[in-house]
Amino acid sequence: MTQSVTKTNTNVAMLKKLLVFTVVMFGFGYALVPMYERFCEVTGINNLLQPDVLDKNIKVDMTRMIAIELDANVRGMPWKFKPLQASVKIHPGESIEVMYEIRNDSDQEISGQAIPSYSPRLLEKYLKKFECFCFTKQVLKPGEVRQMPVKFVIDPQIPVDINTVTISYTFFALEPGM
């Protein structure tokens, strides 16, 4: 009988260890979230919402022209959002400022966050933005209209077969307090 009691105790000790391990792994699942965020920050993947550092020695490539189409969307909020010009043409390496306009059509103060999206996908690597309304959240009072700039350069390293690109922004509503 004493033998079976010892066995019971070692079993329960083992059970406790494994339960702790299970809880730790549950926490690890959550820890993956900040870990991936940090990983992307360090490696520069997915840093759509931070300003890029501009290389001072960037050379303008006068031999090429790239057409940039501007697109604006709103998702699930009573705002009007549009670029003031549908498209622009620039030389790679040349810096440019384009303007967007948002208007709050509702009678409430609403905050929103713009998320960029690029086409073709690899444009992300070559688009150097040093000012953008998407770097911060935008808060609009009822009926308020705001014009906001985006300043950027397209890296002359961009592959030669790309002549037209699209930059798209979508505004999402932020919950109060976010």
Next chain:
Amino acid sequence: MAVVQDVHGHHDHHPSGIMRWVTTTNHKDIGTMYLWFSFAMFLTGGFLAMGIRAELFMPGIQILEPELFNSFTTLHGLIMVFGAIMPAFVGLANWQVPMMIGAPDMAFARMNNWSFWLLPVAGSLLISSFFVPGGAAAGGWTFYPPLSAQGGLGVDMMIFAIHILGASSIMGAINIITTILNMRAPGMTLMKMPMFVWTWLITAYLLVLVMPVLAGTVTMLLTDRHFGTSFFNAAGGGDPVLFQHVFWFFGHPEVYIMILPAFGIVSEIIPTFSRKPLFGYSSMVYATASIAILSCVVWAHHMFTVGMPAVGQLFFMYATMLIAVPTGVKVFNWTATMWRGSMTFETPMLFSIGFIFLFVIGGFSGVVCAIVPIDIQVQDTYYVIAHFHYVLVSGALFAIFAGVYYWLPKWCGRMYDEKLAKMHFWLSMIFFNVAFFVQHFLGLAGMPRRIPDYSLQFADFNMISSIGAFGFGLSQLLFLYIVIKCIRGGEKAADKPWDGGTTLEWTLPSPAPYHSFETPPVIK
């Protein structure tokens, strides 16, 4: 949690009727219930598969509306993975692990009962989700957001079912680890354990490693859906790709959770019917362990098309290909075990050899999928469907069939009908290949998965595949008949019906007594 140790007296008293099964703490009863539950789920998932193949029999929409078709594919995957394959392996472990290590029962007999009875709850949640407004989850068995963030009540029921199934698996795994580590008969060192026990030990560790992560993932999904968090919701600054990373951190080891016990079963059966000890036992153990470790660092090969840096793609490609090495070691060891053995081909052996043949095909198509440029072509096509059905049906499922035929005489005390069983094998083997081999061609030609309709050029192969699937489905009813026939009567089985068997369960009488090894055997 109260942990009650079950120390049985030397008598066979147990409640009769339904209460015997509800309150049982006996590993054999619970193993039986696991196996019947998984078979019921197998038929349910199979019914969904028949629906899918019936819709795909001809181009156009005939039977299932697209939304319902999507629910069918989603629930087919979930039910087969979590309801059929995993519980079947746990059932085999419940029956066999204590008998193979000379233990009287599982370490936590009452927890064992609980982990089984959670399963019918989860299973009925999944099935009843078809009948709620909005229907069952339809975003694929991997339930990627944003689709899974948008669905209706059916998705919540699925999330809850996964929580329950996860809890059940974790408890089962803890039980198995403790039983194996603490309750082996004197003299049975780790390196003397049967391969089935070894593979289950490693599988159980994988389960406690990754099942909690899955629980975390579905919890995040749940709070995203109802409590205003934004883990995966782009609108609130979350990232749907994050879901894929966290999901596949569970999902890839899960693949090995479903195949390692199969390796174990085959490693028991091949030596028995070759009448030779397993070739390279210790290399088998190390190969299993290295597969388990490697399986934790390859998850992103499921997501080569999400936009990953080339360095990442290369790492995951090479790591994935590396798994072929320990897997190859296993295949060569099984082949070497058969080499010059006095082989006989009873049904367990047939299923095991069928397993080796077809699993290797699935393994090779896996290496093909691991190559990034090819994967980008075949991602989400029928090539992938063919690949994972070769490893899960002709891999995991065939091994389960092999194990059931192998141990059925021990469980029931009677021999199954060998002639019918051989017929079951050949029907399964032929129809399986008819159903799934052509799907390689469909995938290479570009037929996408999870779509109820297809272009006309895919029509012939789809019809062949559907015929194969119907045949395969019907053949499984024969299996049900064989098992029932064996339970009800048949030739009395000897204590050791297979003369090559060397493991401890064959030293017990057939059928195995309700309580076995109450005095542990001594292993020399």
